[in-house]
Amino acid sequence: MRRAERLAEIVEIVRDGRLHTARDLAESLEVSDRTIYRDMDTLAASGVPIEGERGVGYLLREPVFLPPLALSSTELEALSLGMAIVREAADPELQEAAMTLLGKVEGHASIRRRSPKSWGFGVYAFEQAKPGFVHMPLIRRAVQERLKLRITYVSLAGDKSERIIRPLQTDYWGRVWTCSAWCELRNAFRAFRIDRISGCFDTNEHFDVEHGKTIEDYLEKIAKTFEN
Amino acid sequence: MRRAERLAEIVEIVRDGRLHTARDLAESLEVSDRTIYRDMDTLAASGVPIEGERGVGYLLREPVFLPPLALSSTELEALSLGMAIVREAADPELQEAAMTLLGKVEGHASIRRRSPKSWGFGVYAFEQAKPGFVHMPLIRRAVQERLKLRITYVSLAGDKSERIIRPLQTDYWGRVWTCSAWCELRNAFRAFRIDRISGCFDTNEHFDVEHGKTIEDYLEKIAKTFEN
DNA sequence: CCCAAACTGACAGGTTATGTCAGTTGTGTT
């Protein structure tokens, strides 16, 4: 089974998002270039989206992993429930992802045979599309990449304000999403309800992890509040 | 790659939970017994928990599937969020499954490399362990296997009652779980809040899908209610 | 004890994978 392992190894190497030439791969895997080209065919046939450009090299745009997982039926059930909730309770981008993921998993004959498509879950976590939800993908990206955002926020009292925030975490409260952030207008931590964010723009400005302004600091502060 | 396909096929066949002899497998896959024995070695080496007993046959206890999935990072994010919610919002059995599933996925080196362990999600779907939650696994099983249950229910008004129900679906409402069922006491559809089910027992009695008493009928009835 | 069926080892023959070589075709750079 050296071949199968090598195929996995190629994906491992290429998924770092950088360019790799067939020769480099061939050297590090101790096979000939030709073998690499053949392997690339096989991978492409298996649906791995590796792109090869002549004169350039190979690139794996979409991060991919292919672990041959062994899931118990309870884990499969948890996956199914989780995706049902995400499909209902998250923003369109994650909804889409949840559905394609579930599709990939249920598409495998082994599962179709056992589950009559339904696990008996009903999920009604949300009313129809909440207003601020279109901004969720941007907010999530901002959290991950430490990107400052400029938002227009309408408070529960109805006051409109414009702020620069450092989004630290997105929070799910069962039926409501909020974003925990450091607010540069108030110079303090604030939690913004996603459905009350009417405008949201990328500032193209990154923020550093500053002592006292991290999500851990925020959570700690909240914990202390509850102690009293 | 006929070998790789055959290995997958073996798992496919054996995962029905019944006994299979090497000879039967060999016949249906059109190879010799010897090849099956060699394949079993390979599968065992790959970590598939197939058990073989001399004089008996092969058995796969834990249902398993091993689809070499290719997930996008967004799908991975959806999976992570979904499991975070399930870990917070579901019963202990599914919580456990969600954690082991996430463990299996994140355990794969390819992912560890990219995600700094956290996706920036905070999930606070529930207070601490709700009372009725211990019954959830039984209820889920009952839904899937059409098993009647005998429950002790405390209504919102505080009235205690004992009923035989035919559980049709478990419903997640963001912060609350209910069970949609046909209630044999009231002879009508009822939705029971899980946290108000104080007792729950298996009656060992199955129910048939009766016209007018299915989950589809219930959902239709609810839809009509909203029309008015 | 006997049977069934999992297991093991050896070897020949077939199939597949690989390396070598000799090209062609795009892409980016000078």
Place this chain on the structure above:
DNA sequence: AACACAACTGACATAACCTGTCAGTTTGGG
């Protein structure tokens, strides 16, 4: 426009691997 680079392709010999056959051994159950 010429050039370098690297993806690609085809052909063929050889090495590696897989498979079937056969002849056993081991283990659990009746």
